Amino acid sequence: MNFDFSPRERELARLGRAFADEVLVPLEEATDRHGELPMELRAGVRQAVRDWGLAGINHGREHGGMGLTMVEQTVIEEQLGRVTNGLWSCVWRPPVSLKSGTPEQIETYLLPSIHGERRGAFAISEPDAGSDPRRVQTAARQRDGVWYLTGDKWFVTSYNASDFIIVHAHVDGDPDKPTLFLVDKPAAGMTHRRSPAFMHNFAFDHAELRFDDAPVPANRMLGEVGQGFEMTKDWFVEARLQIASHAVGAATRAAELANDYAANRHAFDRPIRDFQSIEFMLADMAVELFAAKSMLYRVAWEIDSGADRKTIHARASALKLYCSEAAGRIVDKAVQIFGGRGYMRENPVERLYRDIRVDRIWEGTSEIQRVVVGSQIRKRGMGVYTETAI
Ligand SMILES: Cc1cc2nc3c(=O)[nH]c(=O)nc-3n(C[C@H](O)[C@H](O)[C@H](O)COP(=O)(O)OP(=O)(O)OC[C@H]3O[C@@H](n4cnc5c(N)ncnc54)[C@H](O)[C@@H]3O)c2cc1C
Structure with a gap:
């Protein structure tokens, strides 16, 4: 058994620590006072992530990511975890499910997300569905080749830093057909209800959203019906x-x-x-x-x-x-x-x-x-x- 970190892993851990100490720690108190990372600071931090070579930490080189092993990702994430106020989330991790998209979805969502040009929030939880996702009430129904989403989503983290949402809905309201949809912001039929305050003052918000017959083109289904x-x-x-x-x-x-x-x-x-x-x-x-x-x-x-x-x-x-x-x-x-x-x-x-x-x-x-x-x-x-x- 070899429990040694490799020189590469040590180098990445030092990179993560330096980024945390030099870029994120100085933002901690302002984020805590303000309730979230002030808007005017966000573009600078995003650019810093790119400049420090930390874009696409959880994706392969074939998509423009860093191509790291899980141990390599972990040594960086551990260092980012030292910072308060969830500022670690400034170093984006586009959802792995985007890799299962069509070539067009990969081009439109995954690649720009890896480069930090886009960001997606994940919306599964609802007022009556958290631990038990079969209780999800958000329904997707198809009419004339277009999907229409109706339901409420809660706790949507990083909504105000995102320009698209991955919405977990049940096709025809059937819990055996959980399915993911890519919804671009702003979206017809989607309302941002509020972003309540939480115990922590996190870098970004946790939003409550309402979908009222929100139209989603057929090519914005991620994967297939039932794969959600x-x-x-x-x-x-x-x-x-x-x-x-x-x-x-x-x-x-x-x-x-x-x-x-x-x-x-x-x-x-x-x-x-x-x-x-x-x-x-x-x-x-x-x-x-x-x-x-x-x-x-x-x-x-x-x-x-x-x-x-x-x-x-x-x-x-x-x-x-x-x-x-x-x-x-x-x-x-x-x-x-x-x-x-x-x-x-x-x-x-x-x-x-x-x-x-x-x-x-x-x-x-x-x-x-x-x-x-x-x-x-x-x-x-x-x-x-x-x-x-x-
Ligand atoms: C700050 C924050 C950010 C979040 N971000 C997101 C996000 O980005 N996207 C998203 O979709 N969701 C998000 N969530 C939602 C989060 O995943 C849910 O809060 C979590 O899954 C628990 O669901 P719930 O709050 O509905 O609690 P419930 O499921 O109602 O649970 C209430 C209590 O019952 C217990 N319980 C439930 N079922 C069982 C069981 N079978 N056995 C024993 N005990 C049980 C729970 O452990 C808990 O103690 C976020 C939540 C918070 C607080």
Whole structure:
């Protein structure tokens, strides 16, 4: 077994760290105060992503992407995860489902998205459908060769940074026909209801949209009728790995800041790290990070090594569950070590505390990840997770 990072992986991790420190960290406080990344700063950040060679991190060279392995993507994403306010999302990751488009869709949506000239938001969730996408009510009905979408979509992340939406709808209202549609903005029949405030102040908004018989040309269906869920599942694996990477990056930054603070903050004539209660917190933080990172790189490596889809699915759920929950525990301890200063918005650990809470909710809640892990164990045995060399 070789656990060494290659020179290329180290170089990419340094690139990710430098980009985070030099371009994104300086935007953190303005983003937090403003509620999202101010509009006037967005074009500059987009250009910086291109200038730093970070465009198309999750796509192959054949489409103009960086052509990275999953481990290579992960070393970058981990560093981006250190930044607060979801500013990591400035480094776009066009949905992998766009690769399944027609040559014309690839030309019109995927290639410009990789170059950062276009951006797509993903709209699956609805007022009455989150964990259970079969409850999606948005229906697509065809008349005279045109699709018409009707329904509500909630939590559409990056709507105000996007110029198209990938909408998950049920053809004829039939949950056995989940299908994806590419909807260009602005769209007739599509209304932006509102973009409510959330616990975190994220780089971009999370919008609520209403579709009222919104016409979508037949050539804007992505894949075929009924393929929507399979395509979304592929996106989930990638998104879960990305969340795990960010959670690890966020928790590492919080742990490092808390460790430095504990060495320098004095109480009762000694550095607070000399109190065993503080040292034990730092020890638990380090051990959880060690476990989370080990899991993260193992799953990324397994994807690169061609492990089968079911195994990857099973492990991506366990990974997202563990890393997001561990990050919650680690950042909470960091806030505690900082005392009152940990509760101040100007302190990155306070912002990280708000930011990482959603990692236990989006792209499948912790409960849903446990459902996946549990059903894998039931079907395939504990070995899915506990395999030994025997
Ligand atoms: C900031 C943010 C950004 C988001 N961005 C997007 C986006 O871009 N696009 C998009 O489509 N969606 C997005 N979402 C939606 C997100 O994916 C959903 O919130 C998530 O899937 C949970 O769905 P829900 O909120 O409807 O909760 P529900 O599904 O209603 O769940 C409520 C509670 O019940 C539990 N529960 C549900 N089913 C089970 C079960 N079988 N077993 C045990 N417990 C269960 C859940 O774990 C949870 O605790 C975003 C959400 C947030 C908060």
